[in-house]
Amino acid sequence: MTQPQHVAPPEPVPLGHWPTPLEPLPRLSEELGGPKIWLKRDDCTGLATGGNKTRKLEYLLGEAIATGCNTVITFGAVQSNHARQTAAACAKLGLDCHLILSHQVNTGHRQISQNYANGGNVLLDKLMGAHCYFVDPQETKATYTRLKSELEGAGQRIYTIPAGGSNPLGALGYSQCAQELQTQFSAARLNPGCIVHASSSAGTQAGLLYGFARLGVQPKILGINVYHADPTHLANRVNKLLEEMAARYGAIDPQWQPQVAVNHAYIGEGYGQPTAETLGAIELAATLEGVIFDPAYSGKALAAVIDQINLGNFHAHDDVVLIHTGGAAAVNVYQWD
Ligand SMILES: Cc1ncc(COP(=O)(O)O)c(C=O)c1O
Known part of the structure; x- marks a missing residue:
């Protein structure tokens, strides 16, 4: 069998402010009485209100x-x-x-x-x-x-x-976030129980999984489906991107083969339609932490973290990382009543 030819990716063009901060949300964590919640601020990349x-x-x-x-x-x-x-x-x-x-x-x-x-x-x-x-x-x-x-x-x-931007090259770009997080985890001596983020076109999730796998670590990564009526479509897309990235940019050691985890419980009536819990979560983070999440993506991931804590699925002594993937520019096209 012939081995795939790996290619060198093009030189990236600098656009963002790196590394984005990883910061604790102490007031929200206290309010929920659960694990310590850390926010990876990819909403602070600097590009016209930022984002993943x-x-x-x-x-x-x-x-x-x-x-x-x-x-x-x-x-x-x-x-x-x-x-x-x-x-x-x-x-x-x-x-x-x-x-x-x-x-x-x-x-x-x-x-x-x-x-x-x-x-x-x-x-x-x-x-x-x-x-x-x-x-x-x-x-x-x-x-x-x-x-x-x-x-x-x-x-x-x-x-x-x-x-x-979700093709193998775009997802490779997102894999840089895994590298950054790993450095921040080491510096803060964190070993998070779960990393949660909103997932739709799959490049963020594939990039994170690929990036961590290539570093030889395997934190649990949970993609909150905010787009697909059938969540298996999202998982399939993540897997396909992972295969393509491995073929193009370097294989993943079978020992670190990623586990694709998708949660479909927070999509509500569908893409772009916030649930009452989404809006409640956004208001809670805004009032307790001064951070703005959005109704279509990051707010649904935040609502998922809050619900999983309330369900007892994240343990009180754990650290949970939520990636703020951006979206605040869309807050004012929603009705807040
Ligand atoms: C704010 C925000 N969060 C999360 C996502 C999901 O990222 P991906 O499409 O890479 O799954 C998007 C995608 O558009 C987004 O705009």
């Missing part, structure tokens, strides 16, 4: 630049944080940015405000000079094909980033 996509974009846009591209096309839901961070990174690097934003969220939900189509991330996308195309999900592919051919016809060199 900055790590992926350092690698993806590194490749865009290395291959001589001057124009980026990417995809997301209307209030995509990935799209907003891509717009920010393109502005910083002088790249032309095109965002195909699809109507994936049922805006009839009582918690979604009238601002949904124009405020929050969309306002920032436009402020940063991105070209936005609002489409129904089934029009995404045709819009992309048309746009790409128009831009190429005008002499632009296109770099396409998948939704969420």
Whole structure:
């Protein structure tokens, strides 16, 4: 059997502030009477209100630049944080940015405000000079094909980033978070019982699992499904990305083969639809810690941590790490009543 040829990833382009802090949430931990909760502040990456996509974009846009591209096309839901961070990174690097934003969220939900189509991330996308195309999900592919051919016809060199920046290279970018966390765990003498984060396009989860496995450690990582109606789709995507990363960037020692864990209990009525518990969790963290989580992603992960503590699934003497993956830019497109 022939061995796969590993490739060297492109030089990443610096976009973020590293390392992001790992800080305790003492007042929230005390309120819940459970384990010590630590927050990994990937909402503080510095790129136009921050978020997990900055790590992926350092690698993806590194490749865009290395291959001589001057124009980026990417995809997301209307209030995509990935799209907003891509717009920010393109502005910083002088790249032309095109965002195909699809109507994936049922805006009839009582918690979604009238601002949904124009405020929050969309306002920032436009402020940063991105070209936005609002489409129904089934029009995404045709819009992309048309746009790409128009831009190429005008002499632009296109770099396409998948939704969420979740391909093997983007996930490799996120694996840097595992490296950072491991250094922070060693410095603080932490051996966390669980690392929790919101998971949707799978690159964050695959990146973390790959990064820790390559370091030869295996903390429990729990992805809170916030997107897929069927959570097996998320687990399959994580596994597929892991296989692709191993084939491209270096195999994982079988001893450290990652365990993909996905929890589907906090998605509520679906993607972008906060539950009462999501909103309650966001308010609790805001009032006790002055940290803002978002209703579609990080707030659901926070609600999961709170619920798992209340259920007694995290032990009082444990340390639990929650990764704040960002999203606060979307807070004002939701209804707070
Ligand atoms: C704020 C936030 N958290 C978490 C995620 C999930 O990350 P991933 O798509 O890599 O699973 C996203 C994805 O868009 C996000 O915007």
